[in-house]
Amino acid sequence: MPPLPRRPYIVGLTGGIGSGKSAASEHFVRLGASVVDTDLIAHALTAPGGGAIEALRTAFGDAMIAADGRLDRTAMRALAFREPDARRRLEAILHPMIRAESARECLAATGPYVILAVPLLIEAGGYRERCDRICVVDCPEALQHERVRARSGLADAQVRAIIDAQATRTQRLAAADDVIDNAGTLASLQAQVEHLHESYLAAARAR
Ligand SMILES: Nc1ncnc2c1ncn2[C@@H]1O[C@H](COP(=O)(O)OP(=O)(O)O)[C@@H](O)[C@H]1O
Numbered sequence: 001m002p003p004l005p006r007r008p009y010i011v012g013l014t015g016g017i018g019s020g021k022s023a024a025s026e027h028f029v030r031l032g033a034s035v036v037d038t039d040l041i042a043h044a045l046t047a048p049g050g051g052a053i054e055a056l057r058t059a060f061g062d063a064m065i066a067a068d069g070r071l072d073r074t075a076m077r078a079l080a081f082r083e084p085d086a087r088r089r090l091e092a093i094l095h096p097m098i099r100a101e102s103a104r105e106c107l108a109a110t111g112p113y114v115i116l117a118v119p120l121l122i123e124a125g126g127y128r129e130r131c132d133r134i135c136v137v138d139c140p141e142a143l144q145h146e147r148v149r150a151r152s153g154l155a156d157a158q159v160r161a162i163i164d165a166q167a168t169r170t171q172r173l174a175a176a177d178d179v180i181d182n183a184g185t186l187a188s189l190q191a192q193v194e195h196l197h198e199s200y201l202a203a204a205r206a207r
């Protein structure tokens with residue numbers, strides 16, 4: 001019998017908006033890990049010509065598709081906040097596509113292990129069971145708020161609404177095997193990533 005394709009060692013990386021997931025995963029990449037990022041996959045699916053565009057056009061009409069053919073994320077976000085049913089239909093289209101594409105990318109990854117970066121890893125089904133380990137980037141909500149506001153220029157109330165719609169810190173921490181404390185400097189975040197990288201290399205070798 002041909003050998004079964006060997007699934008890589010997968011570390012699920014999550015955290016609330018603005019917690020520092022991207023900063024952490026950028027450093028894991030620098031150290032040589034493969035990163036599969038469901039945010040990037042979602043962006044690609046909803047870019048001009050992306051795999052989800054025609055399904056979204058059919059579901060929500062031309063008003064949600066910008067002139068250049070991408071999903072109008074601002075309009076879609078407003079609709080999804082206004083109408084919970086629209087949010088559910090949006091997720092029913094996107095989530096299966098994101099799950100399938102991320103699974104494909106994990107199998108194709110060539111690094112010693114895979115960081116599977118999923119903002120809603122705790123909230124969405126279908127990810128935790130794929131992960132050998134779960135790593136949570138954590139910081140106080142006030143810092144999340146400040147960092148998101150500085151990064152995006154979103155209004156306070158919008159940032160608040162996004163944070164409130166996500167899992168709580170307590171829920172995330174309860175699911176964590178490893179925690180990156182990102183209440184400090186970027187240098188401190190990176191030192192913690194380096195330490196975890198060594199342990200993930202060892203765990204991936206050991207299995
Ligand atoms: N420890 C830190 N110190 C200062 N700024 C940080 C730190 N961690 C992240 N940031 C900044 O905060 C913002 C949010 O971080 P990011 O990694 O994009 O969060 P996420 O991907 O979880 O939404 C970014 O602009 C990032 O550069």
Ligand SMILES: [Mg+2]
Binds near residue numbers: 021022023039
């Ligand atoms: Mg990010």
